[in-house]
Amino acid sequence: MLPVAASTSAVGSANPTTKNKTPDMAAAHIGKSVKDLVTDNAVMVFGRKGCCMCHVIKLLLQGHGVNPTTLDVDEQNEADVTRQWSEFLGVKGPAAAPNFPAVFIGGELFGGLDEIMGAHITGELVPRLKAAGALWL
Numbered sequence: 001m002l003p004v005a006a007s008t009s010a011v012g013s014a015n016p017t018t019k020n021k022t023p024d025m026a027a028a029h030i031g032k033s034v035k036d037l038v039t040d041n042a043v044m045v046f047g048r049k050g051c052c053m054c055h056v057i058k059l060l061l062q063g064h065g066v067n068p069t070t071l072d073v074d075e076q077n078e079a080d081v082t083r084q085w086s087e088f089l090g091v092k093g094p095a096a097a098p099n100f101p102a103v104f105i106g107g108e109l110f111g112g113l114d115e116i117m118g119a120h121i122t123g124e125l126v127p128r129l130k131a132a133g134a135l136w137l
């Protein structure tokens with residue numbers, strides 16, 4: 001389960017103490033595991049708090065009309081999230097777990113910024129988002 005300290009937003013990342021953050025968004029992810037978050041959302045972005053690469057990923061996805069669910073992980077929760085990724089993906093050891101930022105599309109690990117940008121440039125991103133149900137165009 002993910003602790004309250006990790007923050008989420010359906011539109012962008014925010015700290016639970018941020019004024020414009022609605023209580024529903026934070027409450028929606030309290031007690032959910034990585035597996036639940038990945039399987040319950042068409043697009044799920046995990047990133048470190050304040051990560052500029054996560055910001056770029058979110059902007060790119062939003063530019064396509066996708067509002068990804070995001071989870072900003074602070075340092076004290078990073079090991080727990082990485083462990084849960086490893087269990088969910090069936091990989092052994094921290095070296096096999098994905099790095100931050102990590103984007104899951106349609107319940108599968110898609111990759112990080114390099115993979116998202118590469119798929120965007122080659123035109124593979126939009127079909128993948130459509131297949132996951134994140135786009136209806």
